[in-house]
Amino acid sequence: MASRREMMVELRQLAYFVAVAEERSFTRGAQREHVVQSAASAAVARLEQEFQTALFDRSHRTLELTTAGRTLLARARILLAEAQRARDDMGRLTGGLSGTVTLGTVLSTGSFDLIGALGTFQVEHPDVVVRLRHSTGPLAGHATALREGRFDLMLLPVPPHGPAVLGPDLIIDDVSRIRLGLACRTDDPLAGAHGVTYADLADRRFIDFPTGWGDRTIVDSLFGTAGVQRTVALEVVDTTTALTMVRRRLGLAFVAEETIAAQPGLTQVDLADPPPLHGLGLAASRNHPPSEAGRALRRTLLAAR
Template identity: 40%
Template sequence: MELRQVEHFLAVAEEMSFSRATERAHVVQSALSASIAKLERELGVRLFDRSRQQIRLTAAGERFRGHAYEVLRATRAAAESVVEFRGTLSGTVDFGALISYGPLDVAGALGEFHRAHPFVRLRLRLSQAGASAYLSALVEGSLDLALVSKPNRFPPQLDLRLLFEEPMVFVCRPDHPLADRARLDVAGLAEEELVGFPPEFGLRRLMDEAFHVAGARPQTRYEVPAGYAAIAELVANGLGTAFMPLSEARRFPSLRPVELTDQILWRVYLAAPPPDQMTPAATRLADTLLDAAARQQD
């Protein structure tokens, strides 16, 4: 078994398409197919079910995938440790980003890291499936680090460090009947037509739980799997109201933020594998982000 075969397998497993995997692996499709076929012969099992229009992993393929990520992670860590020994950090860090960073200057932290380690390649990933997808990717090894908000589970094999927290506010147009209120109860907002994120997003779960605790059910009319700018535009055009972290609400001066009576805190964590499973480059990036969060709180 060759490392290249493992890389080809993971490219197909993640893309679920040989044509897209060839673009990612920078090989022609015939070479990729031959590589996968050779790997299957060596293992004595089928890794992919090709009997349908869309290929799928077999049970053996699912089992092999987890180990394949471990092989790549260990190989990268070994190579980067030698480079670090020589005094120059290099390699690739796959980083799961959020739609919003709140008060944390993530772009500034990434810039600081790039200036200090210009030979490290950063690959930013943005998942439409929210924190759960990032946590699964970290466990299986396809991500090195991720920012997560209100994860619905905390896998015991991962480390989660709180980066910051800030209060949520109700956001509406200035001519909305509730715009001039000093504070609002969540339960009293159950009849509002809300613009929010899909259920997989941490912020959506945070507010759904707040309504549940208050004995009410939110009416989320529009689900937007995009940034706060899109939500703000819908609110500004009268399609509904929304909840936002305070730092985000302040970015839209045409809207009116209103405090909530019971403080609801949005918390963002840095999720990573245990230190002994992290590459040197990922460790340095994690340290940079944690330092940036500490400075932001000072």
């Protein structure tokens, strides 16, 4: 009777595979893991040889996972998370906290001093690596990324009824409040106006984020309630680009108030009915609880509130 072929899969290969799958690119996946592209390609090739099946469909412009690839991705994330927890446990026994924590964040954290909190954490835990990653897209997408283990922790917007929408499997703690403001140039007639209504803005062009994103949903709702149809002439995926476009007279943009105040040449429009405050929450998944290093970072972030 033939013996079962021994499996020879390394954690490093799985880490490279997960990075390539999440980035949907061998180049970006290799950059994320700080290796050359050939190393990431070779690791995926060895996995495909080991499992005798293709993990990626390479016929598209961007990499797409096959059914086998999606199955392995889910399992690989669990294995890598458990391996990290084992390293954390061993680190505690030998007297030091180490490991890697992936922290997701949205485009703006409002008044929350994220950089200051990370500085404090680095002093307290110098052997822990924090990977700060921007998470873009609709609110549901942020929750999915947490559930799938792509992030250990995430700072995300929590609008009214947000926790209910996100689901009971996420733990969410409030860390700050964010209010959107309308940015315009200092030489715009709106800069000196008071009590500007949404009807007053009906003939203006706007720069905004894609439909379905948190801030865009809030602003669309405000204009809808006012019975005003606005023109979103340009869609962007980051605040810096939006404000640069405002500065170059391409339109107006709703962004976090703190962001406007830091921009020379721009000011905030005095609105009669400004957007309501919404929360910024620190979220973690109950199904993929953070490692010891992740829990330490969570404590530091909550202490910085």
